[in-house]
Amino acid sequence: TAKKQGRGRVALHNEAIQNAYIDKLKLKDKLKYALKHELLRVHYQPVIDVKSGQCAKFEALIRWHDEELGFISPARFIPIAEEFGLIHLLGQYVLRTSCRDLAMLHRQGFGHIGFSINRSINEFKASNNQLKLISEAIQDFALPFESITIEVTESMAANSYTWQVLQALSAKGVKVALDDFCTGYSSLSNLIDNPIDYVKIDKSFVDSMVEDSNKQVMIKCLIDLSSQLGIEVIAEGVEQQQQQGMLAEFGCHLIQGYFYSQAKPIEKCLEMLEREKRTDAQFA
Ligand code: C2E
Ligand code: MG
Ligand code: MG
Ligand code: MG
Numbered sequence: 211t212a213k214k215q216g217r218g219r220v221a222l223h224n225e226a227i228q229n230a231y232i233d234k235l236k237l238k239d240k241l242k243y244a245l246k247h248e249l250l251r252v253h254y255q256p257v258i259d260v261k262s263g264q265c266a267k268f269e270a271l272i273r274w275h276d277e278e279l280g281f282i283s284p285a286r287f288i289p290i291a292e293e294f295g296l297i298h299l300l301g302q303y304v305l306r307t308s309c310r311d312l313a314m315l316h317r318q319g320f321g322h323i324g325f326s327i328n329r330s331i332n333e334f335k336a337s338n339n340q341l342k343l344i345s346e347a348i349q350d351f352a353l354p355f356e357s358i359t360i361e362v363t364e365s366m367a368a369n370s371y372t373w374q375v376l377q378a379l380s381a382k383g384v385k386v387a388l389d390d391f392c393t394g395y396s397s398l399s400n401l402i403d404n405p406i407d408y409v410k411i412d413k414s415f416v417d418s419m420v421e422d423s424n425k426q427v428m429i430k431c432l433i434d435l436s437s438q439l440g441i442e443v444i445a446e447g448v449e450q451q452q453q454q455g456m457l458a459e460f461g462c463h464l465i466q467g468y469f470y471s472q473a474k475p476i477e478k479c480l481e482m483l484e485r486e487k488r489t490d491a492q493f494a
Contacts, residue, residue, distance in 0.1 A: 238294045240276055241287055245299050250274050252307045253473035254325065256482065257444055257466045260458050264486050267324040269361070269466065270308040271473045272300065292332045301333045305347045309358070311476040313351040320483050326359040326387060334362075334372040341378050348384070355383030359408065363389045364400065373404050380405035387444070392428065398435070406441055408464075413447025416467070420452050430460045437461060 244250055254268035274282045291297040305327060312325045334340055348358055360379065362372065376386050387408035388400065392415050401409070411429060419425045429445075436443050445457050448467030457465060471482075 234290060237279075237282070237287060238290055238296070240279070241274070241291060241296055242294075244274060244276070245296060245303065248303070250300070250303065251475070252304055252311070253475055254308075254311070254479050255466055255473035256471045256479070257326075257464050258470050260454060260463050260465055264490075265323070265483060266464060267326060267359070268479060269326040269473070270304055270328070272304055273473070288330060292330055297330050297332050298338060301329065302343065304328075305344065309347045309351040309353060312357060313353055314476065315480060315483065316353065316357075318480060318483075319487075320480075323483070324357040324359060324385070326361050328361045328389065331363075331365065331369070331372075334369065334375055336371065340375050344379060344384065345382060355379075356385065359385035359387050361387040361389040361410070364391065364393070364397070377405055380407075392432070401436070401439055401441060408442050408444055409436055410444045410446050410466075411462070413467075416445050416447045416449075416453055416457075419456060420450070426456070426460075429457070429462075433461045 251273045252270050253273050254270055256265040257267045257269065258264065259266040272284050272288075274284070274287060276282055288297070288300075291300045308325050308327050312323070315323050329340070344358070344360065345355075348355055360376065362376070380386055385407040386405055387410055388406050389410050390412045391409045393412045400406070409432070411432065415425055415429060419429060433443050442464060443462045444464040444466055445453075445462050446466045448454050448457070448465045448469045450469060453467075454465055454469060474482075
């Protein structure tokens with residue numbers, strides 16, 4: 211009967227929720243183990259200055275390959291890390307690893323390169339003292355404060371404590387980027403009330419910009435507004451020549467996306483910088 215079928219469906223539904231929960235707990239345990247044994251890696255995606263065609267900086271992105279489950283996306287495990295109190299450990303690992311790797315690039319003669327590091331909302335709690343942790347990491351590896359950018363999303367920027375911490379970091383020279391701009395609750399007043407050095411146009415905007423003239427208008431306005439405020443715009447998720455051409459025409463010169471490169475291990479980044487330098491010398 212219909213009633214019986216209905217009940218069956220409820221049971222199935224419950225089972226699905228239960229399975230999802232078990233998956234989540236399993237992932238949590240695996241993540242905890244991986245963090246403890248430093249099995250995660252940090253890869254770096256180049257941000258290209260289209261004027262020079264050269265790499266200006268890199269964004270640090272966490273990578274996790276599990277033996278059983280394969281590659282797991284940060285979009286999947288970052289929320290789990292947040293929910294189960296592992297984000298602090300993860301954040302510290304990315305911060306220290308990035309600073310160590312950047313110091314290596316600087317020693318190899320690429321002192322003009324900077325790194326961007328993502329921070330999650332739950333990392334900006336008073337008890338975590340991000341001001342101290344970030345400053346310490348930068349100083350321990352003898353980096354200039356200016357070489358590190360902290361990326362936060364707009365939703366976390368809504369929190370005034372987060373802004374206090376970012377203000378204090380900014381006063382030391384650390385750069386601040388507003389990530390995934392144009393998604394969620396964008397408030398343009400964030401741009402004038404706070405110490406922001408970069409805004410990052412979200413991939414979802416770049417994806418459809420070539421066909422969507424309204425998106426073009428918005429992106430152009432944002433680039434004009436930012437440049438008047440002394441903020442640099444980085445477009446993320448650039449996959450096609452056409453997008454890059456249009457962005458450059460609108461005045462956006464910093465571009466990040468598969469069109470140039472995915473995130474890669476630090477050794478590959480060093481190779482890329484060395485290749486650039488050789489090409490440069492050739493044409494000098
Ligand atoms: P995000 O900070 O907005 O990073 C950009 C994401 O877009 C990265 O995904 C990058 O690999 C991807 N991407 C860049 N260019 C392209 C492109 O041309 N095409 C496509 N399809 N994708 C592109 P990823 O590495 O999977 O990271 C997803 C999100 O996870 C990040 O978004 C960030 O919010 C978070 N995340 C990654 N690493 C960390 C970390 O170390 N700490 C924290 N708190 N969050 C992180
Ligand atoms: Mg980011
Ligand atoms: Mg982003
Ligand atoms: Mg994004």
